[in-house]
Ligand SMILES: Nc1ncnc2c1ncn2[C@@H]1O[C@H](COP(=O)(O)OP(=O)(O)O)[C@@H](O)[C@H]1O
Ligand SMILES: Nc1ncnc2c1ncn2[C@@H]1O[C@H](COP(=O)(O)OP(=O)(O)O)[C@@H](O)[C@H]1O
Ligand SMILES: [Zn+2]
């Protein structure tokens with residue numbers, strides 16, 4: 123009898139790649155964190171880690187992006203235009219497949235996190251779940267009927283436009299493309315540029331009131347756009363004590379009870395609707411391993 | 420041998436119900452338009468129409484809403500809170516099923532229109548398609564991987580918040596819940612209230628410039644939220660000559676080339692991305708018939 127299969131997962135971020143090996147139950151047996159340098163060095167280091175272990179059945183990658191997910195596209199698995207130097211046009215799938223000789227599953231970092239939380243975290247048992255990260259940037263992933271949401275490319279919800287009252291907040295926004303889109307107003311990077319200090323060092327209550335306003339707009343626009351059964355909000359900025367609570371309160375007010383679903387009409391139900399990831403920082407890698415398993419589904 | 424099956428469809432709107440009978444190829448054999456009065460009178464008239472014909476295999480309903488689509492919910496098939504007098508809490512499914520003794524498929528009016536265009540119109544062959552109507556109100560439906568998008572309830576994209584420059588447009592918005600949400604700013608009703616005349620009578624170029632701005636925001640937020648392969652924009656307001664063209668031009672500018680997909684980087688591709696319904700006003704009824712056929716899928 124052969125040994126039970128092992129699966130590899132990569133949370134491929136712009137700063138670091140987190141690699142993990144898990145058993146068929148999703149239990150993580152080993153991990154390694156690799157700094158994101160050049161594509162070649164980074165991918166080679168990931169391959170080296172996986173080779174230190176017994177042969178894997180498949181590898182799953184949750185990648186920073188934008189990344190081409192259209193199977194059949196000539197640039198499938200390539201990171202498209204990214205500000206990250208050296209990475210535009212990088213194929214993150216073929217080198218792994220060639221070196222490890224196993225199937226490679228791919229999705230965005232945020233879709234992987236959504237999938238991880240849906241499979242083993244705060245989204246378990248639900249049909250449609252959205253995962254939003256408010257970190258250096260803002261991204262949203264979603265699982266609809268058990269499948270990550272794709273489309274023309276994949277959602278780029280960080281770039282939706284939301285109301286921006288320039289009297290209250292004269293900051294022009296930090297998005298290089300759009301200025302004051304959601305990410306340009308509410309990401310950690312936007313906070314740093316607006317206030318001149320890192321979000322973790324920022325104590326001005328007005329700053330956090332404003333941040334809750336923007337994140338609440340994101341939550342409500344996501345509600346009206348996608349109607350998820352739960353919205354999971356993670357990322358470094360949400361570690362700020364009180365931000366999630368303020369966001370829920372403001373989202374509840376913005377909804378004004380419409381439509382008449384309990385999360386929007388019953389303040390306690392809102393607390394169950396907008397939640398922190400129950401896998402904490404492990405949502406992404408959990409989802410990446412799940413992407414590996416799905417190579418055989 | 421028994422006769423080939425017939426299917427019934429109802430586009431159940433707040434002003435009128437359009438009923439149709441179609442063959443298994445979707446070819447419409449008979450239609451009737453019934454004014455929406457009280458629930459009982461309206462539903463009875465629809466039943467009478469269907470009874471004039473050979474027994475149907477199933478009936479599909481694309482309903483105004485909000486409507487409870489959660490199979491298993493005690494209020495499945497009920498219209499929930501609607502401003503339409505007499506209709507809040509109306510069960511639109513059971514009376515049809517009881518009277519006609521056939522399965523009844525249900526979805527929202529906009530999901531039905533999205534499904535109709537996806538099956539037989541401008542969305543044919545695509546994976547994810549969004550349909551937006553800009554009429555008296557604003558609604559969005561979507562088909563994701565061949566299935567209408569549901570969730571906690573169903574999307575209510577008309578109520579997303581978009582940028583509203585009160586210097587350019589001091590109108591406070593017409594949404595009874597939110598004031599200046601998308602519908603509150605850009606629906607036909609919003610135009611009537613802002614300008615004091617019906618949209619079809621309005622010739623001020625500034626009014627249509629502003630309308631294109633808002634519809635372009637809707638198109639781009641939908642792009643970033645859902646990443647559909649095509650956005651089909653219908654509804655009475657879009658009949659205005661020039662509006663669709665202006666909307667595409669403005670959406671292209673708002674996108675600023677991000678992400679680098681052809682619709683957002685190549686102005687000609689944008690013309691194929693944001694389109695009018697190829698079924699014209701028949702998208703909804705076509706989708707309703709499709710909902711009937713899906714009772715057996
Ligand atoms: N405790 C904290 N409170 C507020 N902001 C924080 C905190 N910790 C990290 N951040 C901010 O979160 C961002 C980093 O987000 P994170 O999700 O950790 O990584 P990334 O988005 O880069 O993958 C930075 O902008 C940082 O300033
Ligand atoms: N040719 C036109 N140009 C601009 N607006 C129009 C035109 N025809 C109808 N409208 C507007 O469209 C709205 C009605 O939209 P429609 O899609 O026909 O119905 P509904 O949304 O009520 O189902 C009204 O607000 C009306 O003023
Ligand atoms: Zn942006």
Ligand SMILES: [Zn+2]
Pocket residue numbers: 577578594595596597598600601602603
């Ligand atoms: Zn509204």
